[in-house]
Amino acid sequence: MTCNNCVIKNEISLTSKYFCLKATGDGGTERTETPHCWTREQWQGWIERNPWLYIKDGCLGCKPCRDAKTLLLSGKSPGMNFASEWVNGAVGSTCKRTLAKKIYKHRDSASHQRSTEIAQQKQKEVLPKAILEINAALVQETTSSFRTAYAVAKERLAFKKMPPLMILQELNGAVIGNVHRSDHSCAEIVNHIATEMKKVVVKNIKEKNSRISLTVDESTVFGLAYMIVFIRCDVTGDGDVENIFLDLVELKEGKDASSIYDALRQSLKTAGLDDDFLQKNLISIAADGASVLTGCKSGVITRFKSEFPKLKSIHCMAHRLELAVHDSIKSLTACNHFEIFISKLYSLFNQSHKLARLLKEVADELNVQILRIGEIFTIRWVASSFNTVRAVWKNYPALARHFQIESENTGNSDKVRKKFLGLLKYLSNASFVHDLACMKDVLRELQSLSLKLQKRETTIVQSYHHIKQTTEILNAMKSQGGKSAAKAQQGLSAGVFKGVNIVGDRAGKINRQQFYQAVVDNLTARMPADDLICILQPLEKSSWPEKREDLVLFGKTEVRTLAKLLGEPGREAVEEFRNYKLQGTLEGGTLKKLIIASNTYLATSAECERGFSAVNDTDRKTRNKLRAKSLSSLLFVDLNGPPLEIFNPAPYVMSWVKAGHRLSKSWVPGRKGKEAKPRPLLSVF
Incomplete structure (x- = not known):
């Protein structure tokens, strides 16, 4: 037919x-959409004469009116209105002549002419300025909405807190628009702000041509697998290196190396970090040592190295410290006995609220501030183990008194009384006090080292110096012990420690010198000075020799090697480094680039651990399930955004309006829903 x-x-x-x-x-x-009453040739002729026409489901619409519907509404003249039929593409007729009359009438209308002017302004990039001049009041109201949504993200509140916050501002006299009051509006605004912020960050990195390091980690949050990505780079071009949260990606395809690698590459590409930029500027990637990330055959880092041969991989030093501590504990049987006893204390008071309450009552009687006894030598940082040992040290008199009371309590069964009596004997034994003091001294130093390694500003060379210094301190403490050992020895000599009578030694206590040496050996074995540290070390002034004759040729080979690795001219780098050493002047740009790059190499992946802590705090069980995009946007604003008091929402409002979104008072909402009948109690107030 x-x-x-x-x-x-x-x-x-x-x-x-x-x-x-x-x-x-x-x-x-070939399918061509045309109005109901026109042929394809007739339609082509009409759109050539009127390019502002568009077609939707066989009906006509106006492009400028559609785009201008949400923009510059305060610039309308009295009586001007955008016809919803032309905006939504719903103008149709079975008669050609009637349809032509409608087109002519709309073409000559004031609203169409005004929308055409808006379209021309938008093409000339003068729309934001026009919005500021014509709609200053509406923009200000939208700015208030943006600032409120930003506060919700920074304070890690649920999106549903947006409506009451807007009502509160309105009750306090603030001028608030009709739109952007709901939780959905809050989510859209936060997503928009995060997207624009990420564009600014990536654009700045590319303009500065900054070298970057990646750190990635994967974890499970409420049954869903996520990958978190941070980058470390110079953000100003003057050597101000900083860690930046980039993205949180849900691993829908699985947690194997291939899925993580594909998700990471897609995340980098979406952010604007293309392969050409990464080939020139990606210098390292750090991970926690999980086999899926660091596997030598098909791990994520191995796959990255196959595409970026100059890429350096770094095993997180903070995690290597944890491995060294665990190796030291396993090497001594007495340490295992100590760990088992502390674990019993944790289980005893963590599983029974009654015993925890009784212990607190005893501590109050003795004027002792009770500290929570946690687990020891688990997957947490070594600082957590130190806090547990310190809690036992502080709670020692309260624990002894509590165990004595429960062992003599006739209301308890014979089995329970014997259990507490055994705990009391173990606790008041001189060997346990000796072990507790020895463990506290060692963990105090290791905790200090762990916290230094986890600092954001710590470089990889500084990390090595911290490790070396800690091993020297532990070596010096082998013979005489630390502060806690001295206090324990003083009490043991008197037969009373913290008011508790001490009984004789038992076999199997920790050999202090052997334990200290095990820690030093494992630290040295787990964290040696690898090739990268040797190359970067000459750039640190603290590693320079004191004698001038030794300083003349110091670091020449390492600087040339680093320059070659980063694609910089080696001869210029050596000459500038020589002037830097001997004359104290940092001239030229090559050596400065090398120094900034040395600070860009990541020492740990602790930033990812902090990131997942923020994820757990943001995506709580008490709020609705968040999509991965919304959760990533919340984290980007929370971790990277400026404080609320200096946040300027104006640029984001401009980009919001330019993208075609509504202003906060661009329309009057429809009929409100039925309000619930007020409680009779409210009349009392």
Whole structure:
């Protein structure tokens, strides 16, 4: 069947409703959408004369009116209105003449002419300025909404807190618009702000041509697998290196190396970090040592190295410290006995609220501040183990008194009384006091080292110096012990420690010198000075020799190697380094780039651990489930955004309006829902 006026150049067009299916001669068809009463040729003629027309489901619409519907509404003249039919593409007719009259009438209308002016302004990039001049009041109201949504993200509140916050501002006299009051509006605004912020960050990195390091980690949050990505780079071009949260990606395809690698590459590409930029500027990637990330055959880092051969991989030093501590504990049987006893204390008071309450009552009687006894030598940082040992040290008199009371309590069964009596004997034994003091001294130093390694500003060379210093301190403490050991020895000599009578030694206490040496050996084995540290170390002034004759040629080979690794001219780097050493002047840009790059190498992946702590605090069980995009946007604003008091929402409002979103007072909402009948109690207040 052929439709009227559709036989063109021997090509047969078949029409169904408002589509023309044109046979192309090669056996295929080409579908062209046309108004109901027009042929394809007639439609082509109309859009050539009126390019502002568009078609939707066989009906006509106006592009400028559609785009201008949410923009510059305060610039309308009295009586001007955008016809919803032309905005939504719903103008139609079965009569050609009637449809033509509608087009002519709309073309000559004031609203269409005004929308055409807006479209021209938008093309000339003067729309934001026009919005500021014409709609200053509306923009200010939208700014208030943006600032409120930003506060919700920074304070890690639920999106549903947006409506009451807006009502509160309105009650306090603030001028608030009709739109952007709901939780959905809050989510959209936060997503927009995070997207624009990420664009600014990536654009700045590319303009500064900053070298970057990646750190990634994967974890499970409420049953969902996520990958978190941070980058470390110079953000100002003057050597101000900082860690930046980049993205949080849900691992929908699985947690294997291939899925993580594909998700990471897609995340970098979406952020604007393309392969060409990464090939020149990606210098290292740090991970916690999980096999899926660091596997030598098919791990994520191995896959990255196959594409970026100059990439350096770094095993997180903070995690290596944890491995060294665990190796030391396992090497001594007495340490295992100590660990088992502390674990019993944790289970005893963590599983029984009654015993925890009784212990607190005893501590109050003795004027002792009770500290929570946690687990020891678990997956947490070594600082957590130190806090547990310190809690036992502080709670020692309260524990002894509590165990004595429970062992003599006739209300308890014979089995329970014997259990507490055994705990009391173990606690008041001189060997346990000795072990507790020895463990506290060692863990205090290791805790200090762990916290230094986890600092954001710590470089990889500084990390090595901290480790070396700690091993020297532990070596010096082998013979005489630390502060806690001295206090314990003083009490043991008197037979009373913290008011508790001490009984004789038992076999199997920790050999202090052997334990200290085990820690030193494992630290040295787990964290040696690898090739990267040796290359970067000459750039640190603290590693320079004191004698001038030794300083002349010091670091020459390492600086040349680093320059070659980073694609910088080696001869210029050596000459500038020589002037830097001997004359104290940092001239030229090559050496400065090397110094900034040395600070960019990541020492740990602790930033990822902090990031997942923020994830757990943001995506709590008490709030609705968040999509990965919304959660990533919240984290980007929370971790990277400026404080609320200096946040300037104006640029984000401009980009919001330019993207075609509504202002906060761009329309009057419809009829409100029925309000609930007030409680009779409210009349009392």
